[in-house]
Ligand code: FES
């Protein structure tokens with residue numbers, strides 16, 4: 001079967017077709033940027049985009065995304081190697097501690113800023129509140145998302 005992922009059509013072993021998107025991405029395609037956390041749709045570690053919408057891949061059946069555009073952390077960087085503004089902002093603000101949740105945090109933030117390019121602090125907190133960080137990096141996450149919005153304005 002085929003998946004459209006990060007602008008490419010990738011062949012996926014049929015064995016992953018009955019499962020969820022997270023394992024198709026990680027084990028089937030070997031793209032390990034997407035993280036497993038709770039496996040129950042709660043923590044947000046596994047967030048990817050499906051047709052531009054932040055989606056929890058651990059509870060999303062593969063069959064539900066065939067023919068749709070999937071984007072993962074690996075798809076954020078520009079072809080010339082330039083980091084996405086959200087990636088750059090998370091580095092600038094030195095957000096991660098253990099970093100386990102960060103792929104999901106970044107993907108959630110990218111989807112949010114594509115909907116709201118100049119958010120208030122309250123809007124950022126509301127958009128990010130369901131992506132859990134066990135290290136408690138929430139203040140830096142908020143600062144990084146605000147910084148990413150500023151960086152995106154500078155390059156646009
Ligand atoms: S691993 Fe998917 S929401 Fe926690």
Ligand code: FES
Nearest residue numbers: 097099133134135
């Ligand atoms: S940085 Fe450790 S869980 Fe978020």
